[in-house]
Amino acid sequence: MGRRQSVANLIDEDFDSAIAAKKRHDVIQDLKQQLDQTQKEVEKREELLIQLRSQLEQGNGKVLVSIENITPSDQCRKTFTEAVILKRVESLKREGQLDSLILIPSTDKADYYQLEDGEVTWRAAKYLVEAGDEKWKRLEAVISPLVGDEKEIHRRTLLHHLHSESLNSLDRAESLVRELNWNVDLDIYEDEVEEGQSRSQAAVAKLKKILRNLDYQFRKNEAADRTLQLIEKATREEQQKALEKLELNSLQIEIILILLDFQVELHSFVANDLAMISLTEDLKQAVRERNLPCHQAKALGKLTAKKLGKDDAAALEIRTKAVERVLKEALSVRDTRKFVTELLEEYGTKKPKTETKEKTIDRYQEVKQGLSKLPVKQLKANHLKSLRKAMEKKMREIDSILAKEKGATS
Numbered sequence: 001m002g003r004r005q006s007v008a009n010l011i012d013e014d015f016d017s018a019i020a021a022k023k024r025h026d027v028i029q030d031l032k033q034q035l036d037q038t039q040k041e042v043e044k045r046e047e048l049l050i051q052l053r054s055q056l057e058q059g060n061g062k063v064l065v066s067i068e069n070i071t072p073s074d075q076c077r078k079t080f081t082e083a084v085i086l087k088r089v090e091s092l093k094r095e096g097q098l099d100s101l102i103l104i105p106s107t108d109k110a111d112y113y114q115l116e117d118g119e120v121t122w123r124a125a126k127y128l129v130e131a132g133d134e135k136w137k138r139l140e141a142v143i144s145p146l147v148g149d150e151k152e153i154h155r156r157t158l159l160h161h162l163h164s165e166s167l168n169s170l171d172r173a174e175s176l177v178r179e180l181n182w183n184v185d186l187d188i189y190e191d192e193v194e195e196g197q198s199r200s201q202a203a204v205a206k207l208k209k210i211l212r213n214l215d216y217q218f219r220k221n222e223a224a225d226r227t228l229q230l231i232e233k234a235t236r237e238e239q240q241k242a243l244e245k246l247e248l249n250s251l252q253i254e255i256i257l258i259l260l261d262f263q264v265e266l267h268s269f270v271a272n273d274l275a276m277i278s279l280t281e282d283l284k285q286a287v288r289e290r291n292l293p294c295h296q297a298k299a300l301g302k303l304t305a306k307k308l309g310k311d312d313a314a315a316l317e318i319r320t321k322a323v324e325r326v327l328k329e330a331l332s333v334r335d336t337r338k339f340v341t342e343l344l345e346e347y348g349t350k351k352p353k354t355e356t357k358e359k360t361i362d363r364y365q366e367v368k369q370g371l372s373k374l375p376v377k378q379l380k381a382n383h384l385k386s387l388r389k390a391m392e393k394k395m396r397e398i399d400s401i402l403a404k405e406k407g408a409t410s
Contacts, residue, residue: 062100064138065113067125073104073114073153078171079288080123088124092136097121101141104153116144116156151182158262169294170287173273176264180207184254207255208274214252215270232260275301282316286323296326299336308347318343 091098101118115122118141125136158175167175186203194202218225224246231239239260243253259266276294279287279301286292292300300322305315322343326336376384 062140062142065101065103065141066138067122067129067136069112070101070103070122070139070141071106071112071114072119072122073116077119077167078174079168080120081289081291083291084120085123085127088120089127092121092124092128097140101139102144103141104144113141113143114153116153155179168287169273170276170279170284170297173269173276176259176262176269176273177204177207177277179262180255180258183258184251186251204277208277210252210255211266211270211274214256215267218266228256228266232263280304280316280319282319283323286327290323290327292323292327293333295333296331296336299333299340300326302340303343307344310347318347 099118099121101122102116103113104116106112106114118139122139125139128136154175158179181200181203186206197205218228227242227246231242234242236257239257240253243256248256256266259269275298276284279297283292283297283300287294287297300319303315303319303322305312308315308318310318322339325331325339331339376387379387
């Protein structure tokens with residue numbers, strides 16, 4: 001009987017191992033497909049920029065422009081860490097300027113320009129000039145025929161960068177919410193603007209709510225969710241008709257169509273990016289200037305004044321120290337979440353998790369039955385000693401509790 005049981009256990013273990021291996025294989029294949037897709041999108045973006053530069057060079061030629069006459073446009077990418085800039089500084093020193101800046105003429109001043117592409121190179125050149133290397137006072141550029149319209153510049157740079165590594169979750173979330181805010185009529189009423197909140201902030205809050213509701217609606221309706229996936233590459237007219245059949249209101253349809261325009265997947269955006277909008281300014285600054293990973297920033301975002309039971313200044317100090325530790329120790333997402341939980345428990349607003357009474361009783365029954373069936377005669381001496389030590393410790397706990405109860409009743 002015992003041998004049969006052992007064989008059965010081995011078969012079960014082999015089967016479980018095979019299932020686990022299959023799942024790991026499927027996960028790896030999914031990740032590989034995602035990486036391949038990302039690489040294709042990056043290559044496509046680079047190809048489009050090369051084509052744009054080539055067209056502009058043929059039309060107007062390259063020009064040298066003073067870096068003092070160039071300003072960043074209000075584009076989607078806001079994150080330029082010191083490491084990224086210093087890497088470009090070294091590239092400029094070794095190889096020179098490899099790609100021309102793409103500049104948009106300013107509508108306010110003659111011979112002044114806004115950047116459409118090439119901000120890292122521009123920042124690196126400024127760094128070199130400040131360090132005394134004056135040959136970088138002027139950079140090679142091509143001039144775009146685009147007029148300096150804020151919304152059009154933002155849309156073009158978003159299309160350039162959206163699916164490349166240059167946009168992190170924070171930049172992507174803020175840029176897409178801005179596009180949505182510009183292009184849909186949200187009808188913000190007075191009762192939707194909370195105390196101390198601007199109409200713009202109220203609009204962002206309303207957009208976040210709509211997006212989360214849409215995410216929930218599609219997740220609970222498999223047929224609708226399937227339709228959403230199928231129309232990703234359809235024409236705008238086909239997308240409109242398909243969405244109208246899903247009993248969505250006009251505002252919801254308009255929002256989804258904009259996401260489809262930018263090839264943004266609704267569920268992924270809501271799950272991974274949207275929470276970045278609510279980060280405190282100090283955490284956004286840490287992401288943009290100190291290379292704090294976005295997932296770790298989201299975890300640290302729980303350290304609010306309300307959850308910590310502190311005022312804003314004290315909460316800021318706690319978050320600042322937490323950011324320092326995460327960066328210094330290169331904490332993983334999992335370790336950062338654990339660290340945040342410890343901080344919330346330390347300041348008394350989050351109690352350690354305790355089991356329910358029912359679960360405790362279930363565990364008691366499992367242990368009791370397990371002990372009664374434990375074949376102690378088959379255990380080695382070192383295992384028996386370890387087991388006796390653990391049981392003696394637990395017996396001392398039990399005796400202490402019983403003694404307290406006896407004292408309370410006497």
